[in-house]
Amino acid sequence: MIHGTASPDGRYAIGLGLARKEINWDDFVNKDDPENGPTYYAENEEDVRNYVVDLAQQTILGETGLAWDGTRRRYNHPECIVKWSPDSAVFVQLLNSKWTSYGCVSGKIGSGPKFLGTVDLIKALSQKAYAFAKQPFDAKKGGFLTFSINKVGNDGVIDLEAAEYYAAGDCKGDTKFAVGERLRLRETPKGLRVDILKARRLASESSEE
Numbered sequence: 001m002i003h004g005t006a007s008p009d010g011r012y013a014i015g016l017g018l019a020r021k022e023i024n025w026d027d028f029v030n031k032d033d034p035e036n037g038p039t040y041y042a043e044n045e046e047d048v049r050n051y052v053v054d055l056a057q058q059t060i061l062g063e064t065g066l067a068w069d070g071t072r073r074r075y076n077h078p079e080c081i082v083k084w085s086p087d088s089a090v091f092v093q094l095l096n097s098k099w100t101s102y103g104c105v106s107g108k109i110g111s112g113p114k115f116l117g118t119v120d121l122i123k124a125l126s127q128k129a130y131a132f133a134k135q136p137f138d139a140k141k142g143g144f145l146t147f148s149i150n151k152v153g154n155d156g157v158i159d160l161e162a163a164e165y166y167a168a169g170d171c172k173g174d175t176k177f178a179v180g181e182r183l184r185l186r187e188t189p190k191g192l193r194v195d196i197l198k199a200r201r202l203a204s205e206s207s208e209e
Contacts, residue, residue, distance in 0.1 A: 001053065002080055003039075004073045007088035011056050012109065014064060014082055014093060016040060016071050019047040030070070041070040050093065052107065052115055062115035064093050066103040087154045090185060092121070094149055099165055101147040106158060106185050108192060119185060119194045121147070121160075128196055129162040129179045156185040161202065178202040 005014035017023075030039040042048050048067040051060045068080040077098040084091045088109070095103035107118035126145055150159040163178035182198040 001055075002050070002068060002071050002073065002082070005080070005082040005093075006055070007084045007091070008086055009088040011054065012061075012084075012088060012091075012113075013053050013055055014068075014080075014091075015051045015053040015060070016042065016068065017049045017051050017060070018042060018045060019049050030072075039071045041072075041075075043069050045069065052091075052109065054113060061109065061113060062107075062117065064107060065105050065118050065120065066093055066095055068093075068095055068103075081149065083149045083152045085152045085154045085156075089154065090152055090156055090158075092149050092152055092158060092160075094147055096146060099146065101145060104147050106152075106192075106194065108156070108185060108187070110187075116187060117192050119192050121158075121183075121194065124194045125160075125162060125181060125183070125196070128199065129181065157197070158183050158185065163202075 001013045001015050007013065025040060028040040028042050030041045048069045050064045050066045050068055052062050052064060053059070054061055073080050079096050081094040081096065082091060090106065090108050092104065092106045094101060101122060104121040105118040106121055108116045110116050122145070129145060145162045145164050148161045150161065152158050159180070159182050161178060161180050164176040165174065180200045180202050181196065184195050184197055185192060186195065
């Protein structure tokens with residue numbers, strides 16, 4: 001299990017796994033981390049997977065779609081953040097590096113329990129954030145956002161912030177723009193989808209949509 005990812009009721013967590021029939025976890029023990037041990041680290045393994053795990057039944061419910069490769073929450077700058085709704089049915093898994101978020105998904109667990117899947121929030125929200133902030137997407141200058149998750153509700157409503165920073169130059173570390181977004185994760189006959197409910201410019205401006 002990845003440290004700090006358990007749901008509020010203690011039943012679920014996000015686990016580190018490898019997509020192979022046989023795994024010798026002794027090969028991945030992080031012996032240089034006695035204070036947090038035992039921890040496991042599967043760096044550079046191509047088949048790393050993250051799973052939603054039912055701890056009560058000791059079963060895998062499904063894949064989150066991301067590939068955090070250790071059981072610690074943080075390795076220097078990279079970090080794995082998981083936020084749950086109070087009823088332990090909705091979660092957001094966020095992977096951050098120093099300047100960018102390189103993975104962010106939201107998923108839901110239904111009755112049974114049954115894993116209902118995940119939605120890629122970066123794919124769903126990035127274009128909306130740039131359009132709302134009236135900023136061009138420029139891959140040469142970064143073109144990536146950093147997300148922070150404020151709240152996950154039982155009704156599937158998620159409050160988050162998306163910001164782009166200057167990664168180089170005289171303004172290195174400054175915020176280029178920041179947008180607050182509210183969205184709802186909901187079930188459809190074709191699976192989960194995310195709807196944008198509201199967006200607002202943060203910092204010195206307060207325009208709202």
